[in-house]
Amino acid sequence: MTQDEHKEGIKGMANPRRYGIERVAYWLMRLTGLGLLAYFIGHIYETSNILRGQVGWDEFLELTQTTEGHAILAIVIAMCVFHTVNGIRVMLGHGGIGVGKPARPDYPYDPASQNYRHKIGIYSAIVLAGIAMLYGLAVMFGE
Amino acid sequence: MRESTIMKIHYGTALAAVALVAVHILMRLTQGFAESLEYENVLANYKFIPYAGMLELILILLSVHGFNGLRVILLELKQGRIYEKAVSYGSLTAMIVLIAYGSRTIIMTNMGMV
Amino acid sequence: MAQVSGIADEKTSTPLSSSNTIILRISRFNPTHDDSSQFMEFTVPYERWTTVLEAILDVKKHFDHSVAVRYSCRQATCGSCGMMINGKPKLACFTKISELNSNVVTVEPMNNFPIIRDLAVKFERLFDTHQKIKPYLIRDDSELESDEREFLQSPEEVEQYIQFANCIKCGLCNSACPTMATDSSFVGPQALAQAYRYVADSRDKGKDSRLKIIDDSHGIWRCHFAGSCSQVCPKGVDPAMGIQLLRGYLLGFRS
Numbered sequence: 001m002t003q004d005e006h007k008e009g010i011k012g013m014a015n016p017r018r019y020g021i022e023r024v025a026y027w028l029m030r031l032t033g034l035g036l037l038a039y040f041i042g043h044i045y046e047t048s049n050i051l052r053g054q055v056g057w058d059e060f061l062e063l064t065q066t067t068e069g070h071a072i073l074a075i076v077i078a079m080c081v082f083h084t085v086n087g088i089r090v091m092l093g094h095g096g097i098g099v100g101k102p103a104r105p106d107y108p109y110d111p112a113s114q115n116y117r118h119k120i121g122i123y124s125a126i127v128l129a130g131i132a133m134l135y136g137l138a139v140m141f142g143e
Numbered sequence: 144m145r146e147s148t149i150m151k152i153h154y155g156t157a158l159a160a161v162a163l164v165a166v167h168i169l170m171r172l173t174q175g176f177a178e179s180l181e182y183e184n185v186l187a188n189y190k191f192i193p194y195a196g197m198l199e200l201i202l203i204l205l206s207v208h209g210f211n212g213l214r215v216i217l218l219e220l221k222q223g224r225i226y227e228k229a230v231s232y233g234s235l236t237a238m239i240v241l242i243a244y245g246s247r248t249i250i251m252t253n254m255g256m257v
Numbered sequence: 258m259a260q261v262s263g264i265a266d267e268k269t270s271t272p273l274s275s276s277n278t279i280i281l282r283i284s285r286f287n288p289t290h291d292d293s294s295q296f297m298e299f300t301v302p303y304e305r306w307t308t309v310l311e312a313i314l315d316v317k318k319h320f321d322h323s324v325a326v327r328y329s330c331r332q333a334t335c336g337s338c339g340m341m342i343n344g345k346p347k348l349a350c351f352t353k354i355s356e357l358n359s360n361v362v363t364v365e366p367m368n369n370f371p372i373i374r375d376l377a378v379k380f381e382r383l384f385d386t387h388q389k390i391k392p393y394l395i396r397d398d399s400e401l402e403s404d405e406r407e408f409l410q411s412p413e414e415v416e417q418y419i420q421f422a423n424c425i426k427c428g429l430c431n432s433a434c435p436t437m438a439t440d441s442s443f444v445g446p447q448a449l450a451q452a453y454r455y456v457a458d459s460r461d462k463g464k465d466s467r468l469k470i471i472d473d474s475h476g477i478w479r480c481h482f483a484g485s486c487s488q489v490c491p492k493g494v495d496p497a498m499g500i501q502l503l504r505g506y507l508l509g510f511r512s
Contacts, residue, residue, distance in 0.1 A: 005441060008368040012438035018345055019485040026435060026483035037209040044241060048248040050185060057182045084161050091154055093482045096505040102420045105493025113498035114484050139176050147472045147507045219440040219479060
């Protein structure tokens with residue numbers, strides 16, 4: 001990105017502030033997507049330890065069934081739930097559902113697509129992610 | 144491939160993966176989390192063909208969805224004919240490598256080659 | 258003969274009712290000889306009704322006439338005075354200083370537009386992307402003959418697209434868009450909303466050709482419904498709504 005184009009660049013794309021909860025949701029969607037992809041690659045690698053038999057599998061469990069391992073898994077649970085719920089909201093939006101109907105605009109020109117339905121969807125995704133994370137922590141640390 | 148076709152696949156893999164991953168997670172919870180991760184129980188899961196098939200499906204769906212998402216992010220960060228081709232083919236390659244590696248685990252474990 | 262030593266004092270017929278002042282920080286940058294932009298600060302008086310544009314013109318008049326700013330109608334009709342005001346793209350003529358709730362007002366050129374000088378930016382990319390989506394009615398019978406009548410439309414048919422026809426090409430949406438922040442090839446919310454304006458117009462028959470244009474790796478699919486474009490649009494065009502409705506055609510939800 002050259003100075004000539006005066007593009008905001010990554011810091012503009014990654015800045016979740018200034019434009020409301022929808023922009024925060026966009027940013028979280030990217031963050032959770034990348035986090036989940038990293039976890040998925042790690043998960044495929046770590047589960048391949050089953051091919052090393054009982055010894056190899058137990059060695060891997062010693063690494064992951066730790067406090068740090070459980071904490072990371074709790075974060076992964078939260079990311080997964082947020083990405084899923086928000087993803088469904090975004091998919092519905094992409095299909096034109098819940099974005100409002102075209103109408104003659106009038107002052108103060110509030111955008112119909114930034115409505116309470118999608119805001120509730122975003123907040124629900126965040127809340128459900130939190131609940132899922134707490135439930136996951138209860139299950140993992142409760143045993 | 145047209146971008147609309149790629150995005151339909153992206154949406155389709157997402158919806159399918161949600162259902163299957165939910166089953167995968169529930170399997171860990173019904174048995175008791177720590178108990179479900181014991182070697183014998185995991186081996187039994189892999190040897191049960193419908194479950195192994197489901198794992199294979201999850202592997203393919205999430206690899207496609209995840210690496211396509213990464214491709215989209217990388218395409219938006221930088222543009223140029225060579226870079227875009229590299230990103231597209233790189234994502235496809237990574238997808239295939241991950242599916243191959245994961246499938247190796249599933250197939251070998253299912254066939255008892257541990 | 259009296260000697261004039263400075264700028265003549267302005268003689269107003271009504272005294273100013275307020276002694277409020279704000280600090281106006283203006284980004285100054287001349288690409289021909291500056292390496293980077295710098296801010297110049299000016300203390301400017303304002304009233305309850307003073308707009309940011311008026312404050313900038315006050316600076317031009319009394320402090321530094323070289324500040325480059327584009328403006329015209331002063332009533333949010335022409336779309337000329339788009340700029341970053343306290344970090345968000347807004348029309349300077351449509352933004353009152355009093356509604357910013359800040360003692361410091363920072364104005365910068367719009368993001369994602371090349372800078373000509375100071376607050377004035379180049380609009381070539383916006384015009385190019387707008388032109389790309391064919392912003393005109395496409396019909397087989399577009400060659401008017403002597404006995405041609407006007408194309409009839411019911412009020413309901415007009416309601417389907419009139420909102421998107423309100424676009425004044427101010428570029429605030431392109432400035433706010435997170436994809437435009439990094440993607441030089443992205444068509445942009447302004448062009449996509451205008452594509453929908455024509456697709457939704459019952460007089461138009463060019464839907465398929467426009468859908469083919471936007472069905473691209475840097476077309477409509479790089480919109481992720483962040484909604485920032487609609488948040489900043491000063492005319493209620495709501496480009497995000499138009500884009501999602503347009504996407505419905507490509508996904509098969511609409512025909």
